[in-house]
Amino acid sequence: MxxxxxxxxxxxxxxxxxxxxxxxxxxxxxxxxxxxxxxxxxxxxxxxxxxxxxxxxxxxxxxxxxxxxxxxxxxxxxxxxxxxxxxxxxxxxxxxxxxxxxxxxxxxxxxxxxxxxxxxxxxxxxxxxxxxxxxxxxxxxxxxxxxxxxxxxxxxxxxxxxxxxxxxxxxxxxxxxxxxxxxxxxxxxxxxxxxxxxxxxxxxxxxxxxxxxxxxxxxxGKEGERDLVRLSGSFDPEAVGRAVSDVEGVEIVAAGPEQVALAVAAASRRLPEILTLVSGTGAAVRETTVTRPSLESLFIRLTGKELRE
Amino acid sequence: MRFLLATARKDLLRLRSDWPALLLWIGIPLLVGGLLVLVFGGDSNPRARLLVDDRDSSLAGRLLTGGFSQGPLAEIVDVEGVATDEGLRRIEDGDASALLVIPEGFGAALLDGRPASLELVKNPAQTILPAILEATLDIELEAAEVLRRLFDEPIARIAADEDREGFPPDSLVASVAAEFNRAGEGARGWLLPPAIELATVEPPAEQAFDFGRAFFPGMLILALLFMATGLSADVWSERRLGTLERAIVTPGGVGTFVAGKWLAGAAALALVAAIGLVAGRWAFGIEIANPALAFVWLALVGVALLAAFTLVQVLAKSERAASVLVNAVTLPLAMLGGSFFPFEAMPSWMVALGKATPNGWALLRLRAIVDGDPEPRLLAVSAIGVIALLVGGGWLVTRRIRSWTS
CATH class of the missing domain: 3.40.50.300 (P-loop containing nucleotide triphosphate hydrolases)
Incomplete structure (x- = not known):
């Protein structure tokens, strides 16, 4: 022990x-x-x-x-x-x-x-x-x-x-x-x-x-069974934050000028809605990745950064 | 205790696997000793080689060169006939002390009392041996001139009879022999003065400078110095390998680990010391009054040097800095401590410094042991000092290593 x-x-x-x-x-x-x-x-x-x-x-x-x-x-x-x-x-x-x-x-x-x-x-x-x-x-x-x-x-x-x-x-x-x-x-x-x-x-x-x-x-369980949605492109982090802040079941994990990570319940169903919201801030989304709940998504949610950084 | 022995065993196995390094360490005293033998000669009598180009082939020329093969000269001079070109080449190569050229007509000129010349080419790289050959040649020529003057008249008569074919008549030979005898009798008073009795007094034999005895103890200490330096660097190898950290977290801890390394080092140093002592007896014929004490002393000196150099190693901030630091300490110690140059060849201020160095001190005690005057009190003090160094040094080394990780 x-x-x-x-x-x-x-x-x-x-x-x-x-x-x-x-x-x-x-x-x-x-x-x-x-x-x-x-x-x-x-x-x-x-x-x-x-x-x-x-x-x-x-x-x-x-x-x-x-x-x-x-x-x-x-x-x-x-x-x-x-x-x-x-x-x-x-x-x-x-x-x-x-x-x-x-x-x-x-x-x-x-x-x-x-x-x-x-x-x-x-x-x-x-x-x-x-x-x-x-x-x-x-x-x-x-x-x-x-x-x-x-x-x-x-x-x-x-x-x-x-x-x-x-x-x-x-x-x-x-x-x-x-x-x-x-x-x-x-x-x-x-x-x-x-x-x-x-x-x-x-x-x-x-x-x-x-x-x-x-x-x-x-x-x-701490992750709350939420998927991790990672968007790559060019963003205004503050604008993205404001756009999704009031959306139920969506939480900003990390936001930067080139990448945004969101914890989203049932992401595959709600992805079009999220992309519309983010694009409405003037962002140009080049790539979208959805990850099932995992240690990695938990780590990113807890620390705001990739585990391998 | 188990960990200590395991560490010592492990290090000895590693040393055995690195046998070229071990051979090098063992070879240092043998190599340096061998070089000394080669430089100063295993035989204490140097020999001169006289090359002769005898273009005259006369009796006078043969007598002249034959003189170098007589009596005591024969023990130091080798005479060899050569052509001038070859002789000059061999002088250039350092293969001979001098070349003597006897020109054609030399014998005839000597008998006629005409000027005659010889050419002696000396090897500029040698000093004493060519001078001996030149002086001997001068004496021979002086003697030849004296003989020629003493027997000038009978020689002239024989020379005057040279037109006759065959041998001179018995009457001429008998008269010349009688004159030789009379001349010899006449010179006897000067050559063999009976009034003077030569009393030969043998002075007490002066001990010749014994290179082996002067250098070899220093070479042994030098070998231990270099070996201790090399072994002490292993603490950095262990750190680089990660095994030092692994050893720290064992129940035995780093102190036991270091002690085990020193035990292995002591065994290796003792082996080199033993081989060195045997080689000293074999190569230089050095009589060691107390070989067992000499061995114990050398082993003690070796482990003390290992402890001291390990301390120097760990005080440095990096392996490279440690290497520089250890070399900066080792070389002055080797220079001053009587190993490279015997104390007898140093100025007094340097001797005072050298005798105060650890290796200089160790060398003096070793010489005393070899000479049969081991100074027990000083040896006891030294042994206590070594034990103190091992304990204190071990504590400091352990603390320093712990500070690397914590």
Whole structure:
């Protein structure tokens, strides 16, 4: 279990994580979703003990990371965002080193190394130096190093960034297997589809703050089952705002000179009406996109910007 | 403890996989020692090569060059016949000390008392050996002139009889031999003065300058210095690889991780020290009074240098800055510390500075151990200093690394 309470981290007066609280349970995949720079990695850094929080507390199982770091850290496994491996050593030696770093020894360590090599699909490459591996293989081994000591809590910091689709699917399966085995997984990503496909519960992070949290269904419910209508072209944002402000079931999400986003109930039926209203402001609409309620539309509605920005 | 040993094992495996670097480190003392042997010669007696173009082929010419192959001269001079062109080329190539050209008619001119000349071309790249050859040649020519004057008359009689075919008659040979004998008897008082007894007193043998003994301890310290510098940079590799951050979040923490790296470094440095000591005995024939103590001292010095350089590395803001900073520290230390130049060849102010450098201090203690005068009190103080450096340096390095991430 991970218990984060009122976590805050400042760097030279800049607040990177602001009053973040959540709880992730055993066997659950808890997602931290947010754009680059939202504070996801900083949050994971504070949880893992890499960073010292400015305020707040983190508990791993019943152990406070700041007060009982050895007990807390020995129950955690980390899969960092960047591949962190010794390229001049064979895969087997990499796994063995990290297994021993967490106290495994002798036959137990050797057994786990063999098991993990098998799990990550590198059983036949265990004696090969990592520098000969493809990017996807390195990612899988990187994941293996995080689970070799059978942690109770697994922290994954955007483990699929830059990974080919095949390896990505394999990695996501591995994450599910860990959760299925009762491991509490904290998963950060800025890929919406990944979060939707993988996570049992989510917290959406922006500017260091949690702006929404809950299960996928709960978050979709916050969206109010409204579609997201995105219009591209040239607009007068204020005029568009005035034109739609009194229309029932339509809400401005974002408005700029080149793009306007609207949350609209039953958009496909009401699209002609909306286009007429917007065109009446002197706007030239070149492209229209309707998206069904999703995390992305929720994120845009909550923050006014695309998740990948 | 488990993490410490695991880290040390991991680093040793990485060092083994980077065997060219390991070989280079091991090779530094061997390479420099080998170069010293080549430069100063494994044999302490230098040899001169005298090339001779004898165009006269007379007895006088053969006696002249034969003189270089007699007695003590034979131990330092090699005489070889060549044509002038080849001789000049070989002088140019530095393959010989001098070329002696004996012109046609030299022997006849010498017997007739006519002016005769020899040409000696000296190798300008050498100083002492050509001078020895020139001086020897002068003495031989002086001796030839004295003999010619002593036996001028009988020689003239033999020369006057040259028209006769075949050998001179026995009567002429007997009379000339008798005159030779009388002349020798007459000169005996000067040549073998019986009133003077030559008492040869052997002065105490002056110890020749032993290049191996002077340079090799410094080379060993230099090898450790360079190796410690290289090993200390691995902290930046770990940071670049991301493994340093991963190590920080392990239960053992970064302090144990750094200690493990130093343990691996100490093992590698000790290996190089051992190879260096064996090579010193083998290449220079250096008798080490206490090899075990020398080994322990070198291992201790190595790990102290590694700790100090790791501290210098982590104080820098970037890997590149660290490289510049470490080089800026290493080179003056190497120059001053008696490794590149022995203290004996330095001005006194530089010696004072050099002996105060860590590597200079280490070198003095090593020399004392090699010479059988290990100064136990100073060694004990040094060992305490090294332990303090490891503890204090380890704490500072750990704090600095933590500050990189937190």
């Amino acid at each position: 991970i218990q984060v309470d009122e976590l805050r981290k400042e760097y030279d007066g800049v607040v990177a994580v602001d009053d973040v609280s959540f709880e992730a349970r055993p066997g659950e995949i808890f997602g931290l979703l947010g754009p680059n720079g939202a504070g996801k990695s900083t949050t994971i850094g504070c949880i893992s003990g890499l960073l010292t929080p400015t305020a707040g507390s983190v508990r791993i199982q019943q152990y406070d990371v700041a007060r009982e770091p050895v007990a807390a850290k020995s129950r955690m496994g980390i899969v960092p965002q960047e591949v962190a491996l010794y390229e001049d050593l064979p895969a087997e030696e990499n796994l063995r080193f990290w297994a021993e770093a967490y106290g495994l020894r002798g036959e137990r360590a050797a057994e786990r190394v063999r098991a993990v090599l098998d799990t990550v699909g590198l059983a036949d490459r265990g004696n090969d130096r990592v520098e000969t591996f493809s990017g996807g293989m390195k990612r899988r081994l990187n994941f293996g190093c995080g689970i070799v000591h059978e942690p109770e809590v697994l922290l994954l910091d955007e483990p699929t960034v830059g990974v080919d689709p095949q390896s990505r699917v394999r990695l996501l399966d591995l994450v599910r297997e860990q959760a299925g085995a009762g491991v509490c997984v904290l998963y950060t990503t800025h890929y919406m589809e990944e979060a939707e496909a993988l996570c049992d519960r989510l917290a959406i992070l922006d500017h260091g703050k949690i702006i929404a949290a809950g299960t996928l269904e709960e978050l979709r």
